[in-house]
Amino acid sequence: MFDDATIVAIATANGIGSISIVRISGVNALEIAKKISKKNTFQPRLATLSYIYDENNETIDEAIVLYFKAPFSFTGEDVVEFQCHGGVAIANIIVDEVLKYGARLANPGEFSKRAFFNNKIDLTKAEAISKIIEARSADAVKLLARQLKGELTNFVNEIREDLLFMLAYTEVSIDYAEEDLPSDIFDQIENKIQKIILKLSNTLEASRRREGMIEGFKVAIIGKPNVGKSSLLNKLLNYDRAIISDIAGTTRDTIEESVRIGTHIIKIVDTAGIRTASDIIEKIGIEKSIQTINEADIVIALFDNSKICDDEDKKILELINENLNKEIIKVLNKSDLENKFDKSNLMDFIELSTKEDINPLIKKVENFLDSNTHSDEMTLISKRQVTSVEDTLYNINLAKEPLVSGELEFFAHFITEALGNISSITRPYENDEMLDVMFGEFCLGK
Numbered sequence: 134m135f136d137d138a139t140i141v142a143i144a145t146a147n148g149i150g151s152i153s154i155v156r157i158s159g160v161n162a163l164e165i166a167k168k169i170s171k172k173n174t175f176q177p178r179l180a181t182l183s184y185i186y187d188e189n190n191e192t193i194d195e196a197i198v199l200y201f202k203a204p205f206s207f208t209g210e211d212v213v214e215f216q217c218h219g220g221v222a223i224a225n226i227i228v229d230e231v232l233k234y235g236a237r238l239a240n241p242g243e244f245s246k247r248a249f250f251n252n253k254i255d256l257t258k259a260e261a262i263s264k265i266i267e268a269r270s271a272d273a274v275k276l277l278a279r280q281l282k283g284e285l286t287n288f289v290n291e292i293r294e295d296l297l298f299m300l301a302y303t304e305v306s307i308d309y310a311e312e313d314l315p316s317d318i319f320d321q322i323e324n325k326i327q328k329i330i331l332k333l334s335n336t337l338e339a340s341r342r343r344e345g346m347i348e349g350f351k352v353a354i355i356g357k358p359n360v361g362k363s364s365l366l367n368k369l370l371n372y373d374r375a376i377i378s379d380i381a382g383t384t385r386d387t388i389e390e391s392v393r394i395g396t397h398i399i400k401i402v403d404t405a406g407i408r409t410a411s412d413i414i415e416k417i418g419i420e421k422s423i424q425t426i427n428e429a430d431i432v433i434a435l436f437d438n439s440k441i442c443d444d445e446d447k448k449i450l451e452l453i454n455e456n457l458n459k460e461i462i463k464v465l466n467k468s469d470l471e472n473k474f475d476k477s478n479l480m481d482f483i484e485l486s487t488k489e490d491i492n493p494l495i496k497k498v499e500n501f502l503d504s505n506t507h508s509d510e511m512t513l514i515s516k517r518q519v520t521s522v523e524d525t526l527y528n529i530n531l532a533k534e535p536l537v538s539g540e541l542e543f544f545a546h547f548i549t550e551a552l553g554n555i556s557s558i559t560r561p562y563e564n565d566e567m568l569d570v571m572f573g574e575f576c577l578g579k
């Protein structure tokens with residue numbers, strides 16, 4: 134799993150700031166701290182102001198030293214923190230001194246990994262810690278804080294308990310006569326299974342809708358050439374990002390930029406115009422637009438209100454209708470010109486012109502983002518968590534049939550599988566490699 138070396142790293146960002154933190158964890162942490170501070174003791178949990186010295190007894194800095202005595206620390210090992218003056222030099226010099234006394238540099242995520250193996254945190258908490266650093270909005274931070282407080286752990290434990298109850302029943306019914314069991318036990322189990330299925334599906338659905346909360350929601354602008362997609366992008370960004378011209382086919386590839394809408398930071402994607410596929414290159418263009426639609430949380434479909442609705446527009450309406458589970462906003466652009474577009478093909482739409490205020494569109498996007506983020510539903514925050522829930526659901530669904538037909542061995546098999554799937558969210562038992570990959574993605578010093 135990991136060696137028992139004492140590890141050291143700078144915990145704060147590399148740059149100018151008023152304070153930096155150097156963190157040491159491991160059996161020699163206290164000894165090293167005493168040496169570089171020339172203090173004889175440190176009281177656990179008490180802030181101690183101390184000078185820090187190099188090996189030639191020259192003073193490096195004045196720092197606040199915090200000692201956490203094992204096992205009552207973040208990692209579960211002895212931890213010492215030096216809160217020194219900020220900047221790029223001092224913290225690095227302190228690290229160098231600590232290294233001279235036998236510690237080694239921590240790998241990315243190694244503090245969290247040790248916390249995990251010492252049972253201080255489970256994987257949901259580790260993942261939340263890792264993602265909090267990347268969070269780009271208040272909503273994302275609040276969502277992650279819920280997981281940090283154990284919301285997903287509790288969720289997993291409740292399901293585990295139910296599954297263990299079912300397994301216990303199966304054991305008993307194999308060993309004992311049926312009349313010794315509560316008469317409604319079968320109904321109880323079926324009931325529990327239905328509840329778990331609902332719980333897991335709801336969680337997957339809520340998580341899918343909020344996938345963009347951490348990395349940013351994706352909003353794609355699609356439409357046939359020359360309808361004003363790039364003009365709209367520029368207007369949303371408030372600067373001339375994309376080239377605009379009256380020549381159809383101006384934008385050749387997708388352009389992606391970040392912009393803030395309300396409290397959300399979104400990625401907005403301008404695409405090459407979609408034409409009906411007459412040649413191979415254009416087919417590729419359409420394929421790419423379909424992919425963009427698939428990846429987007431919101432699709433803004435643009436039509437030219439100054440032209441009649443032609444085959445190309447109809448093709449786009451077709452594409453949209455294949456994606457009814459997406460939020461699609463239909464916009465009739467160039468409404469400042471004479472309106473010729475046949476609106477009977479559209480159910481609801483916004484009439485807009487990039488010459489005017491585009492606030493109605495921005496509000497609509499914002500409302501959708503708000504409704505997706507402001508909710509009490511629990512959210513999974515990583516692909517790993519989603520896969521585990523999907524696997525759990527898969528096996529529980531498989532368990533239904535043998536339960537009904539009374540093939541209890543099969544039932545127990547699928548429930549055992551599901552138990553392993555759901556447990557892996559908090560604490561996988563056998564998958565060291567996965568853990569190495571996961572913790573390796575953490576920041577240095579975490």
Ligand SMILES: Nc1nc2c(c(=O)[nH]1)N(C=O)[C@@H](CNc1ccc(C(=O)N[C@@H](CCC(=O)O)C(=O)O)cc1)CN2
Pocket residue numbers: 154201204205206207214253262
């Ligand atoms: N200075 C500092 N600030 C920090 C951290 C840190 O490691 N150091 N954290 C790092 O991520 C976060 C806080 N998380 C922490 C979680 C547990 C413990 C800890 O010492 N736990 C002990 C004692 C618990 C108690 O007394 O309540 C334990 O769990 O036994 C420390 C920090 C954010 N701020």
Ligand SMILES: Nc1nc2c(ncn2[C@@H]2O[C@H](COP(=O)(O)OP(=O)(O)OP(=O)(O)O)[C@@H](O)[C@H]2O)c(=O)[nH]1
Pocket residue numbers: 356357358359360361362363364365376377378379380381382383384385404405406407466467468469470485486487488
């Ligand atoms: N009158 C009017 N003209 C517009 C409006 N929006 C865009 N245009 C003009 O329409 C032309 C095409 O605009 P673009 O933004 O380049 O269109 P596009 O959809 O990105 O085009 P492609 O990149 O070729 O697919 C330009 O001459 C714009 O100035 C609008 O709301 N009203």
Ligand SMILES: [Mg+2]
Pocket residue numbers: 362363364375376383384404
């Ligand atoms: Mg364009």
